Amino acid sequence: MFSAIDWILKQLAYYLSYAFTALIRAIVGIFGLNTSFLENERYKSAIDFFFYDTMKIFLMLTVIIFFVSIIRSFFPPERTKKLLGEGKARGFLGNVFAALLGIVTPFCSCSAVPVFIGFVEAGVPLGVTFSFLISSPMVNEVALVMLWGLFGWKIALLYIATGVIIAIIAGIVIGKLKMERYVEEYVYNIKMGDVEIETPTWKQRVNDAWNYVLEILKKIWPYVVGGIAIGGAMHGYAPEGWLTKYAGRNNPFAVFVAVLVGIPLYSNAAGILPIVSELTKGGMAMGTALAFMMAVTALSLPELIILRKVLKPRLLGVFVGIMAVTIICIGYLFNNILA
Amino acid sequence: MKIEILGSCCSNCEKLQRSTEEVVKEMSVAATVEKVSDMQKIMGYGVMRTPAIVVNGKVKAMGRVPGKDEIKKYIQDEV
Known part of the structure; x- marks a missing residue:
């Protein structure tokens, strides 16, 4: 078919x-x-x-x-919170569980603050909360589609698996650092009310899913078209020797620079990936490309500004630092195993 | 009747507020539509996903922008 x-x-x-x-x-x-x-x-x-x-x-x-979106309609964050807060999965398992739930829980960066507060209030450990907060935006459907369409399903799967692993590692490290006092005090004072989770009918699920498709497409179509147009213009014109020399596997700084550039860029994964795809065809190493992509989706200036509402600067800095280091390591690892 | 729209930053919150105000006008019910962005209040309702619509203290929908016919029904249920 x-x-x-x-x-x-x-x-x-x-x-x-x-x-x-x-x-x-x-x-x-x-x-x-x-x-x-x-x-x-x-x-x-x-x-x-x-x-x-x-x-x-x-x-x-x-x-x-x-x-x-249909799958996600079965995993509202309220349910995820309950599962994690009951403490059925302690320690390492908690981080794994949180990272996996992050994939299926719907989440927009606007909800980062209430989700964070809700998890902390329900007694979810800080490290576990971070595992969720990292994997949820990083493993998203737009990135998945763009990677699948442009690089093939193997790279797309690799991206998902790596995203989950990074979320687990970063969450465990933040948990071990005992940084609870670097969460803004007011977070601990908030008492959450109870709400009944409305179980949507199938008609509602389909309806909501379709609305969500339209909403996302409306938001990203200029980036997709623009990105592919630039990628198309570069098609066959990309300076091969130059890219292999500076962004290839033999330049030890390439991953580092790619991640630094990727951090302030935001959500235009849709627009950036067609260009990155052309760059890899022209000689950019795959690990460098993936690291760049991850820095774009997992760390972004607008999201950091939102997270600042609940995290003190020190914890925010630690979060960015751990993420950057982990992503850079993954980039080097892939450059060495992916031919 | 008191209608509250919970949310702080998304354009979706504004969309929900606008269509709620329109529905209220169409139905010509005596209702106030108020935007709530205070986190303590939002969480107090048990809501983690914005936007959400609360009618007379009852959470009717969250994490999505319900259609006008749905909003109409939420209001009718509370009349």
């Missing part, structure tokens, strides 16, 4: 790029300019690539976000 869909997409891309080229030819012709660049092989492959990838990514985004 997938190959049939792929075939249809390729045909569509062919006709769309044909129509697009005809349009460009007509416009350029009006001004009496030279249209010979339209016969260029590089131009042809770039424009094909653009239409094909755009359609493929949007189709995948629609289908996968829809199903992920």
